[in-house]
Amino acid sequence: MSPIPTINLPTRRKNLVQRFFAWMTAHRGNWYENLTAVRKQALFGGLQGSILELGPGTGPNLRYYPPGVRWTGVEPNEFMHPYLLQSLRALNLPLDAFEITQGDPQGIRLPAQDASLDAVVCTLVLCSVPDPAGTLGEIIRVLKPGGKFIFIEHVAAAPATRLRRSQDFFQPFWTTIGDGCHPNRDTETSIQRAGFGRVEIDRFLVPAAGITEPHIAGLAEKRNL
Numbered sequence: 001m002s003p004i005p006t007i008n009l010p011t012r013r014k015n016l017v018q019r020f021f022a023w024m025t026a027h028r029g030n031w032y033e034n035l036t037a038v039r040k041q042a043l044f045g046g047l048q049g050s051i052l053e054l055g056p057g058t059g060p061n062l063r064y065y066p067p068g069v070r071w072t073g074v075e076p077n078e079f080m081h082p083y084l085l086q087s088l089r090a091l092n093l094p095l096d097a098f099e100i101t102q103g104d105p106q107g108i109r110l111p112a113q114d115a116s117l118d119a120v121v122c123t124l125v126l127c128s129v130p131d132p133a134g135t136l137g138e139i140i141r142v143l144k145p146g147g148k149f150i151f152i153e154h155v156a157a158a159p160a161t162r163l164r165r166s167q168d169f170f171q172p173f174w175t176t177i178g179d180g181c182h183p184n185r186d187t188e189t190s191i192q193r194a195g196f197g198r199v200e201i202d203r204f205l206v207p208a209a210g211i212t213e214p215h216i217a218g219l220a221e222k223r224n225l
């Protein structure tokens, strides 16, 4: 398979992109939340115990967690952290149960022991990680048997469609300005092949999201040994 084109930015410019991306995420308004809130309520409402959220961004998911969870947010973009703290405070969440970390600078290893977590949550993150199969393998490693991986992701459109051609065409530019985001990733297949037990996936469209309109939401459970 040919490598996916990406433009490597020098560190200073990468910092600027990350700062801008954090600001933009914080100011994107409620339209996306309004369109995904019902799915988030259904997927997050039953969670309990220890949860790791990968790439929580500015914290749009925090409001959906039930009381009593212990949460670790692995957010490599440090410019997101002040917004994340602001969201925690605005929601009056108990700060001793919520921890923010930048995680592994290589973005490979998750900061958790094997089989230690009840759930891992990702929304709009698998499009950006450097190695989706490796990240999914890490998610399986840190989940307890029966633990849940909860996700909402934008995904590649069906092959040979006009939308897919646009996703492929714009991908190098999109990945550069979107801090690593790939609009044409087949994340559904990656999740199906990752080695989970039960997998439930619901496909839906987010209107007005342009080339990121096609979405999936669902859960995947780590097999019981």
Ligand SMILES: C[S@@+](CC[C@H](N)C(=O)[O-])C[C@H]1O[C@@H](n2cnc3c(N)ncnc32)[C@H](O)[C@@H]1O
Binding pocket: 025, 054, 055, 056, 057, 058, 059, 060, 074, 075, 076, 077, 080, 103, 107, 108, 122, 123, 124, 125, 128, 129, 130, 180
């Ligand atoms: C589009 S934002 C989504 C933020 C938030 N989850 C949401 O739903 O609004 C993508 C997030 O993934 C984070 N991210 C990118 N690569 C990552 C990695 N390797 N590990 C964890 N988070 C990552 C980015 O820093 C960013 O916060």
